[in-house]
Amino acid sequence: MVQGMVVDKGPNYRDPGRPMHEIISGHASRNPEKPAVIYEDGTKLTYGELDELSGKLAAALASEANVNKGDVVAIVMFNRPEFVVAYLGALKAGARVVVIDALSMSEDLEYQLNDAKPKATIVDSEVYGREKDREIINKLGGKVYLAEKLREALAGFEAGGIKVEYDADARIFYYAGIVGRTLQVIHTHRSFVGAVAPLAQAEGINEEDVSLVTSPLSHVLGLDAALFTALYAGGTAVMMKRFDEEKAVRLAKEYGVTYMVAAPLVYQRLLEKGVTRDNLPSLKWAMSGGAYLPPEVQKAWIEKVSPLLQVYGMTEAPQCFATTIERNKIGSLGFPLPGVEAKLVDPEDESREVGVGEKGVLLIKGPMVMKGYAEPEETKKAFRGEWLWTGDILERDDEGFYYFRGVKKRMLKYKGYPVFPRDLEILLEKHPAVAKAEVYGEPDPSVGQIPAARVWLKPGYEGSVKPEELMEWVNTRVAPYKKIRKLVIMGTLEK
Template identity: 60%
Template sequence: MEVVEYKDPGKPVHKLIEEQANKNPDKVAFVYEDGTKLTYSELVKRSKAVANLLKEKGVQKGDTVFLIMFNRPEFVTGLLGSLYAGARVVIADALTQKEDLAFQLEDSKPKVVLADSEVLEREKETLKDYQVLTEDDLAKAQGEHEVEVDYEDDARIFYYAGIAGRTMQVIHSHRSFTGAIVPLVQAEGIEESDVSLVTVPLTHVLGLDAAFLSALVSGGTALLLKKFNMNKIKELAKEHKPTYIVAVPLVYQTMMKEDEEFVKELGKSLKWSMSGGAYLPPDDQKRWEELTGKPLLQVYGMTEAPQIFATTPQKHKIGSLGFPLPGVEALLVDPDTLEIKEDQGELLVRGPQVMKGYPEEEENKKAFVELQGKRWLRTGDILAKDEEGFYYFRGVRKRMLKYKGYPIFPRDLELILQKHPCVEEVTVEGEPAGEVGQIPVAKIKLKEECKGKVSEKEIMDFVNSRVAAYKKVRKVVFL
């Protein structure tokens, strides 16, 4: 098995960015869609000021900070400031609401919540018992604070469905946080002169690691949008000439649909683009490459092991997820017997980006296996490999569907629906829905006394009022 050597910098992400600030303090680290620019030295200074504010609010090394913000400058200073303060940061999707949010807060027990005003207004009730700092508080932070952290300390936590298919903490150390970014940077040759266009949420590893931090740890510049917006993209691209984009397939499909001439123009500054997070139809991949004249690469990973495979401009095939990034070992096995397979099977991985684990030991026993004297993460994905070593996605063993690139775990929705007094049994399945991927459909057996007395809409409202917009059940079928 060929493993390309990974040059581990041995430093946490915030210290890698600080290195760039020491080397090139006046270089612009990122530009926000409203024109706000932060140089590397300003970014480090503001982040250390946030760390000081967190210290004043009682945050000590090893405490948890809960970050729930849309893409904005304060998301970045909030994240880096939490790392400087020695905290473990829960990174929550800004669309998380009500029951989902309450569960994550109760489970993680944060000392401080960093929420932007939009989230605070929407979730006032859920957040009322927590110490909340908004973007205004972070922007006014003064002073400087830094705690020395160990490479093996907890750095960031995502709430994601484990092998069991229900949401739980996915814990990453500083080592695996660095390991999620640097191998991709090494493989793609990202450098100081690069400019990344960031259109996807920083609350997901594709946006945070592959699109945004890949530029910052390399000394480049990131162009940050709050969310996908064609006019803002045109403005930023015209002025700053992005050299790469990392986004979900829907971003490329929408851009081609809305303005092919702009896509052609974009191709003049781009070196490459990269798609991840969902299935990329080969026809869309070919069309983007025809319009831009540059490759549309693919990256593959998951929250438990971000960015493990990718194609590069030098090694690229339409339809392929690529090959293991530097430091990554991959095995294909029979999902039931774990017998090693050469051409197709469930993917097992080892590498610098693999999570520390879930908090529950029983779940870790299901997620990790011992094979060939080594510990491997089971991905739950079925992949095939061709004679040149390129991998291809073939399906999933775990229960998961994708909507607009967002992962949805049917078990989470089933657990909520089971709380409805009229639901006897429920199964949530994905239904194909064109470019957006799949929509969740709830198939329900009602209790005898409720038949004819409760509507599909009532059931749908019951679950949808409790979850993020992208998780909403779009159809209810009574069986």
């Protein structure tokens, strides 16, 4: 066993020192006619238009929704150009942005809106068209703006906005992977920029680059690694509402896509469709994240299309490791990005730091690390002094590459989406017949893991409740990717 590695440091980080919306406004002043976002239907949003519209939204939020510094603005939207307007406009207003997955419904949606208490919600008409969800949004979402009518709603406003501190809260996520349940993860403007800039710097992304955005913007892989790396660098993001193989190839060719960041399933499906470098001639590199990348998929993509890199992170610390074209190994998550410090500790004795070739729980420091959770006690549990305890078990080789080896936290991945077993257990245990539930991930090579459950009934319910009924109880209340696919009743249990 080779020893010696204690703290591993990434390259120097060049901190821009200002919030993301100010960086993008700088691009707008220098190159207002350059396309910032191109939608799948051909709609283009230039940097000048993006800056002006987001400024108008900031003014509208202050005037119509009484949004002040520190208030919350929610976005419930599928991928579309208005998403970027909404995101930057809320930040310019001094608000904290909460992005709620547009697939969220019923209890999921209600919980997050009730917890976040937004002054305003910008919502996709597809979401707003669902009767029950519309009632929830009208009740809990504050002032409601429809994404499709956002330009029209902002027509009478002059662009505005306020100065925000770099260390002020900027955004809130509801994917607390370390905790293993739905909980507010709070990031500042500094850690937002710190989640994007190191990756852009490491990969050499610049204003000539064009990114293909296939992942949902409700998750950091799509939002930060695919979208905001391009906007941070002054490049262009080509955005898809939902991934489709033929559409992805067409858009990549038409707009000269130079890089893409997506879940492993995207590359697998493109390869199955017979995609080669002839189909994606401008693609310089691709990057996989969010879930396990099978080595055979990575090898095939490299052989047939382009370099396929990997990025590793979590909601609490997005994009902290990655590989590059110059340094890439099959199966590796990469190495610390600029500004990141990493160390591995013994899973059974965290006072012992492990070396090369040993498995250990990853602890990190870096510009992308969250401010904390909304619950102070949970924040304390997640940190070891200045170090964030990730709950992921990794191993480092003698060349500095890291490899995923397991987890000490409760989370599973379905098609790259994080699913928290405890959330589903709580929901199952709300059923009048259920005494106890255990949810776990069952391996499935086509999707990663499927949510499965073991359930114990309360006495007196034997034979009167079927697995299908309990699955429906959960599945009608959660986003499609959280649905329980398999459930077994184990017997009864006194509670």
